[in-house]
Amino acid sequence: MGRAHALGWRNAPAFFDPARRPELAVVVGRDAAAAQDFATRWGIPEVATDWREVVAREDIDIVDVCTPGDTHEPIAVAALSAGKHVLCEKPLANTVEEAQRMADVARAAAQQSGAGAMCGFSYRRTPALTLARRMVADGFLGQLWQVRAQYLQDWLSNPSAPWVWRLDREQAGSGALGDIASHIVDAVQWVSGRHVLGVSGLTQTFVDERPLPGGGGTAPVTVDDAAVFAARLDGGVLAAFEATRYATGRKNALRVELSGSSGAIAFDLTDSNFLEVFSVADGAGPGGGSSSGGGGGAGFSRIDVTDPSHPYASWWPPGHALGYEHGFTHQAVDFLDAIAEGRTPSPSFDDALRVQKVLAAVERSAANDGGWQNIG
Amino acid sequence: MGRAHALGWRNAPAFFDPARRPELAVVVGRDAAAAQDFATRWGIPEVATDWREVVAREDIDIVDVCTPGDTHEPIAVAALSAGKHVLCEKPLANTVEEAQRMADVARAAAQQSGAGAMCGFSYRRTPALTLARRMVADGFLGQLWQVRAQYLQDWLSNPSAPWVWRLDREQAGSGALGDIASHIVDAVQWVSGRHVLGVSGLTQTFVDERPLPGGGGTAPVTVDDAAVFAARLDGGVLAAFEATRYATGRKNALRVELSGSSGAIAFDLTDSNFLEVFSVADGAGPGGGSSSGGGGGAGFSRIDVTDPSHPYASWWPPGHALGYEHGFTHQAVDFLDAIAEGRTPSPSFDDALRVQKVLAAVERSAANDGGWQNIG
């Protein structure tokens, strides 16, 4: 994560014109040698091991929190309280309580010092998803009926894959829920412009204990491996969600599809430079027809989002693909612009808190065999 | 439906060697003119308007029931009681009670007269799904973790699409549940060899009334438009289901994916001549690797099921596609062989009853805001 963030800060002024030009000043890490190696590779002048010291320094304007979830709250709260702008990796925190505190502090800090706070749901900055949001906002879908979203990974599908800290509830908060369901819940709410009102779902832990990496026994898995849930969004929208680490053969498939009365939009992260769109109106166009409810014979169209007319397309000529890390540059640019202009960065800590509340509701529903849970 | 069945019976002996050679003897229809037109087109010698008379005739061996769901029970029960073999379209009936009665009668008739009874879940006979079942049975998946299944259509996505009988609970029993969720529930149970133990889900009716086709007012929609549900199958399997008529741009997308510890299998009806399979073991093969839990870098492989080594491949040379209707020929062949050999045809009425019970449980869960419902 540190590398993706460093690349984002460094590329921002090379490819875009952000309102502030960032300088990478200090790498903070508990392991001084690792921090130094990182600093050398990235040409960063200074390293430190105590974040408390760094967040208090006068010459630091931005604190970028890329640590595990259980340390987000103290670091972000300290930095915001010291008047620093904060970019915090997702999920915002391990519990709703922590996230609530962070969101409260962020709101207060914005008032007092003008500090900006952003949560790093970087997939929002994938050009295709940004385009999807714009099209939805422009009314492309008509009346939105349904959403389906999946985040499929497979790194636990092998039952003898080793234990890691992400399988421990203390450190990770939850499993597939916080790690990847958080992304699709944020993406769905952001692209659709709707809030999840309540959920009904199941979770499952398929393998209860796993071998410790160095040998010498096993450790228990205390988080969810997979979650399947239905949701209702405001405006009468029905949504289907799945997040799993057991979707064998699917390395990193984040998929979102929105179905409306005038059209549909589908995104798949494994094909991230394209957005698939379907327009009911095209049924009357070339090759189209008009007989059936869903728009005649016209089908989904693949928009190549590298075209200069699309979001964030200042990289390469049309048809030259962007990859995973480009969202981090876009995130840096948007963050720098927002704090320069005194706007609340998006996703705000409040946005991230809302995601956290949805995940907590899924956990409660699952504990209750699928019984309905409203989002608080 | 009548055309698909007629084609199936007629093509069976042309392309396969079924143990019995069927003859299309009588077309039964309430509308005599329509029945006659059908008979002429298909070269069928006789028409009738009263099914009771025909199912009682000595010279009739097989009764093929292609009527709407509310008449399945009386016709099938009469035919079986008269010692006829019965092929009945899906869903078996509009209610669990009717389906139960039909299954009971079928079991009794098999004992008494040797009559065979089969329910027409013809997608089982799509070569790719038959191959999927064989691969699962052969252990290809290892330990099965998860299943995801969707049946997406869009013919109601336009809110002014006209009312039809399928939107009326009296005639159709249910909406997307009975019409299309039935297919994916059957496919999942059959391919995986597992039963659904219980469900938690939501349904929704997006548009409450629709214009009558001829003009002159509207009629109420009294069935579900869409259903999203989670399920548990025996053996600790977690499943995600969605069936909808509002998936704009998706005409007829039946998709099933199974994820196991050794591999995965994915099927999409819109690409029905291929089965996508992922083998963890291939990670060590050409171009593969071994580092990650899900099988190194090897990816999904597209099996072209028209190869002669695959199920039902007696049609054309490899690479020459089959379409929708071929399943009906395969169904006819399998039915004819089963009754010739005195075996219970598959899917049996008991199999279809089990599907019906799952759908009823989804309705109860939805009425209960997603609360868990065991399959009776």
Next chain:
Amino acid sequence: MGRAHALGWRNAPAFFDPARRPELAVVVGRDAAAAQDFATRWGIPEVATDWREVVAREDIDIVDVCTPGDTHEPIAVAALSAGKHVLCEKPLANTVEEAQRMADVARAAAQQSGAGAMCGFSYRRTPALTLARRMVADGFLGQLWQVRAQYLQDWLSNPSAPWVWRLDREQAGSGALGDIASHIVDAVQWVSGRHVLGVSGLTQTFVDERPLPGGGGTAPVTVDDAAVFAARLDGGVLAAFEATRYATGRKNALRVELSGSSGAIAFDLTDSNFLEVFSVADGAGPGGGSSSGGGGGAGFSRIDVTDPSHPYASWWPPGHALGYEHGFTHQAVDFLDAIAEGRTPSPSFDDALRVQKVLAAVERSAANDGGWQNIG
């Protein structure tokens, strides 16, 4: 081939309303037992072993020639001379001379007896290719610049695959050229509405002799295994063609793409229920742009040709796939309509002759190391 044709004749009146209702009267085959088996499977009342006798019969109206290429000319000429309508499988003949004679006889017979003659390039009747032709004729492409067409098979890729008659120049006329290049040459000329003016190309025979099927030695391969050629079509169009039996892993990939100033159309037989179209104008539409020459960011759209608005869509509801053999039914319907209305069926023998001349020119060019050859 016989099966595909029989199915086409039989299905024509079941699914369409052709102006004549065909009856399958006599199966002619050199092997009487095989002919009888065929007749039994298809419910055809009579068999014969001497085609000369049958084509002379008064009660026969249509002669359908499905024999190997070296017998096309005598049968078709005899039948046409006897005033029968003739449907002849492709390629029309093994040589330009034979094809020329057949085309001359067909033209004369049409004058004298009103007999219709059609060559069975059935892929024209794939709904997606028929739609492509309509769109081109309607001006969808604007100025046509380029065409690329491939027909890729792999049944000879294994060097020890056995010898068959298709590898013998005497019987087959040529290899990949006559068997599969003929299809793409016809498709390109028909869809584009242009003629090939000349060609420059290479052919290759990779494996010179192959084992005889029953063991006991080998036989020489005296035809081309693969052909790669460039062509110019009238109107300044540049075309790239490839036909091969060595495209390992490609079972039956017939692909045609046309690129014009206003749009593009792409077809792939392995995905035959869809036509991919790109409209430059869509660049200004939803999600589109306008910056680049090729139409902004809008991309190819997948038209599902099973929609009722598209050609030959009287089979099943939208989204229910057609397969390989449906083109034979469409061919039968179009042939029956043409002869009923006294129109020259399309593709005419003259159309097929033109294909033959292109293939002959490729052979001459290849013999001349790629030197240019005009079509005579």
Next chain:
Amino acid sequence: MGRAHALGWRNAPAFFDPARRPELAVVVGRDAAAAQDFATRWGIPEVATDWREVVAREDIDIVDVCTPGDTHEPIAVAALSAGKHVLCEKPLANTVEEAQRMADVARAAAQQSGAGAMCGFSYRRTPALTLARRMVADGFLGQLWQVRAQYLQDWLSNPSAPWVWRLDREQAGSGALGDIASHIVDAVQWVSGRHVLGVSGLTQTFVDERPLPGGGGTAPVTVDDAAVFAARLDGGVLAAFEATRYATGRKNALRVELSGSSGAIAFDLTDSNFLEVFSVADGAGPGGGSSSGGGGGAGFSRIDVTDPSHPYASWWPPGHALGYEHGFTHQAVDFLDAIAEGRTPSPSFDDALRVQKVLAAVERSAANDGGWQNIG
């Protein structure tokens, strides 16, 4: 191009461990203001306008030539003669004569000063193509039969798209040939490990003059718009090539497919994180068969090359996509390692000269209506 190269140098030590750590020292550009802007964005300390001065400086070790083709020769020759290592963008030069001189100088410089010279065919460093080469070298294909390669762009498909320097023979040398055919010729030779022996092909200029960008008249197009050619490679391989700027709707589709007796490999730049492979042997594996020559029913498998077991996979976790520019980092790393170890970098100037000779032969063949031309 400058940006892609700068990013490559800068990211090399951040993500890899090259044997030399590069420092971006001087930006050279004729437009001092533009050069300064570039330097500022990238944190480069110095700018200059006279390349002659810079290539003579003692403190410069590497000269990276990103200028238009007509200046490659003087800059590279001067730099190499001054003992600098040179990375030169492709195509190496505008004529075979220039390329020959550069290759001669590079060979001499390597002897005299140990200077390394590399040509920037960066697509070689796309992980999937690097993997393809390794698999070919490991014998995956068995006997190689055929290659098909396309490079499809569409930025000239609109006949009123404005004139640019790339359409002028003086400045650009050639059109689609030098700009994009060069990439596929290099990719085919490199991946297959074979040389093109001779070619037969056609070129075409569809639009003879185009409007000048600022208005005020038109300028002539003096280069090829598209090229279609057949080739023979050593070892009896037949190849089909197409390069065009008129493939409407195809923004940047570089495709290479190799067909051999044991398998096939297919790459498409628009899907660059995957390599499609087909193994004949898999026909006997799960879901496979054995009946047909091309490997039973097993189909192409999609290898996700982001898996850590694949080339250059030190970026992100599996399934996190790389984009266009990553090849430039890989190129920088390989170049730095080669010069550190005293090896000739690959692609060498001799490799690039060979590409140039193939392009020149295509031009000669096209001028001769497709007549065969040996590569000198």
